[in-house]
Amino acid sequence: MKQFIKSFLRKNKFIEMLAYILQNNQFLNSSGDGEFDKDVDGMFQYAVSTAKQYKDIYSGNLEYKIVLEIGTGFTRATMLYMIKEYNLKKVYCYDRFNCLHENDKKIIEKFNLTKYLNKLEYISGTNDEISKNIEANSIDYIVSNAVLEHVDDMDLLFTNLNNVLADDGQMYHKVDLRCHNRFKLHGELYFHTFSKKLWNMMGGNIGQPNRKLVCDYLECFNKFNLICEVNKSEEFTSEEMNKAKIYLETNDMFKYIISVVEFRLCKK
Numbered sequence: 001m002k003q004f005i006k007s008f009l010r011k012n013k014f015i016e017m018l019a020y021i022l023q024n025n026q027f028l029n030s031s032g033d034g035e036f037d038k039d040v041d042g043m044f045q046y047a048v049s050t051a052k053q054y055k056d057i058y059s060g061n062l063e064y065k066i067v068l069e070i071g072t073g074f075t076r077a078t079m080l081y082m083i084k085e086y087n088l089k090k091v092y093c094y095d096r097f098n099c100l101h102e103n104d105k106k107i108i109e110k111f112n113l114t115k116y117l118n119k120l121e122y123i124s125g126t127n128d129e130i131s132k133n134i135e136a137n138s139i140d141y142i143v144s145n146a147v148l149e150h151v152d153d154m155d156l157l158f159t160n161l162n163n164v165l166a167d168d169g170q171m172y173h174k175v176d177l178r179c180h181n182r183f184k185l186h187g188e189l190y191f192h193t194f195s196k197k198l199w200n201m202m203g204g205n206i207g208q209p210n211r212k213l214v215c216d217y218l219e220c221f222n223k224f225n226l227i228c229e230v231n232k233s234e235e236f237t238s239e240e241m242n243k244a245k246i247y248l249e250t251n252d253m254f255k256y257i258i259s260v261v262e263f264r265l266c267k268k
Contacts, residue, residue, distance in 0.1 A: 013183070013186065016182060016183070039103075040103050040106050040107055040110060043074065043075055043077065043101070043103055043107055044075075044077055044107050044110075044111055047075060047077035047078040047081055047107075048077075048078075048081055050078045050145050051078045051079075051081045051082045051085070053145075053174075054067075054078075054082065054141075054143045054172060055082070055085075055086060057172045057231065057262075057264065058141055058170060058172070059170060062082070062086040062087075062088060062141070063086060063087045063088075064087065064088070064089045065086075065088055065089060065140040065141055066088070066089050066090045066091070066092075066138060066139050066140050066141075067079065067082065067088055067090075067091045067092070067139070067140065067141045067142075067143065068091075068092045068094065068130075068134065068139045068141070068142045068143070068161075068164065069091065069092070069093050069094065069142075069143055069144065070094055070095075070142065070143070070144040070147050070148075070157075070161075070173075071094070071095055071096075071144050071145070071146075071147030071150070072093040072094065072095045072100075072122070073095065073099060074099060074100060074101035074103070074104065075100065075101060075103065075104040075107055076093050076100070076104060076108070076120060076122065077104070077107045077108070077111070077113065079091040079093050079120060080108065080113040080116045080117070080120060081111075081113070083116040083119050083120065084113065084116055088119065089119070090119050090120075090121070091119060091120045091121070092120075092121050092122075092123060092130075092133070092134055092139075093120060093121070093122045093123065094122075094123045094124070094129070094130055095123075095124050096124065096125070096126070096127070097124065098124040100122075121133070126156075127151075127153065127156045127157045127159075127160050128156070128160060130160040130161065130163075130164060131160045131163045131164060134164045135164070136163050136164060137163075137164070137165070137166050137167060138164060138166060139164045139165050139166060139169055140166055140168075140169050140170070141169060141170050141171070141172075142161055142164075142165060142169070142170075142171040142172075143171070143172050143173070144172075144173045144174065145174045146174060146175070146176040147173070147175075148173050148175045148217065149175050149176055149177060149180075149209045149210060149212065150208070150209060150210065151210060152210055154210075154212070154216075154217075154220045155220070155223070158220060158221075158223075158224045158226075159224075162224050162226075162267070165267065167267055168266075168267075169266065169267070170264065170265070170266050171226075171263070171264070171265035171266065172231075172262070172263070172264055172265075173262070173263045173265070174260070174261075174262045174263075175217065175260070175261050175262075175263065176259075176260050177209075177212075177213065177214070177258055177259055177260065177261065178236075178259050178260070179191045179209070180208070180209050181208065181209075186247070187240065187243050187244055187247060188236060188240050188244070188259065189236070189240070189244040189247075189248060189256055190244075190247060191209065191211060192211055192248060192256070193247055193248065199211065213255050213256065213258075214233075214255070214258045214261055215255055217261075217263065221263070221265060225267065225268045226265045226266065226267060226268070227265065227266050227267070227268055228263055228264070228265055229263070229264040229265075230261060230262070230263060230264075231262040231263065231264050232261070232262045233258050233260065233261040233262070234258070234259045234260040234261075235257050235258060235259055236256070236257055236258075236259045241253055241256070241257060244256065
């Protein structure tokens with residue numbers, strides 16, 4: 001019955017809007033299973049790939065470093081793998097939602113990561129929990145992967161990140177600016193057509209994308225006196241941009257062109 005209801009709701013854009021409003025207000029359940037669902041091996045391989053990316057981006061030796069992961073998501077495997085492979089001193093895993101998947105424990109057991117749990121601390125709740133649970137100026141490396149685009153209050157988050165980051169610490173954030181929900185059927189940038197009020201009604205409580213653009217992130221980093229290097233970026237296709245120009249009803253399309261971007265940050 002649940003699958004039938006979901007299938008029915010997805011047939012119409014306006015009914016889909018209603019579905020998100022109900023889900024946002026907890027009248028309609030969201031499983032949170034995402035693309036990983038029940039594939040233990042797939043979740044672990046993704047975690048390993050992410051961990052290796054974090055290691056390659058870091059400037060220096062990670063041994064005995066303290067790392068903070070923002071947006072841990074379904075599993076702690078990425079950070080546990082980093083502890084194992086790179087001999088980290090300690091890791092903090094932070095997520096606004098405590099959404100660890102049931103497979104998290106299965107992954108830890110299957111891939112022999114249990115003994116590294118004593119070096120990991122899991123934190124959930126509002127962004128203020130970061131500063132409450134982590135000593136100021138103690139973090140060597142802060143990382144996130146497709147997380148910042150879900151943060152509503154960037155100022156609050158970076159107030160806390162700046163507080164715990166060591167003076168010589170580094171940050172790496174990969175940000176996915178594409179549409180994350182089913183409105184992408186109408187175009188990768190279609191979610192920008194909704195008013196702020198309606199968009200918040202559809203996802204303010206469940207972590208829907210904040211719809212910020214690259215210029216917004218750069219403004220935030222500058223506000224917190226962070227040196228920013230754009231490590232890599234991907235762009236929407238010309239076909240997608242031409243399509244978006246029609247439904248966005250604007251000639252100022254340049255600010256929308258970046259689809260995925262990677263930021264490397266440090267304190268000035």
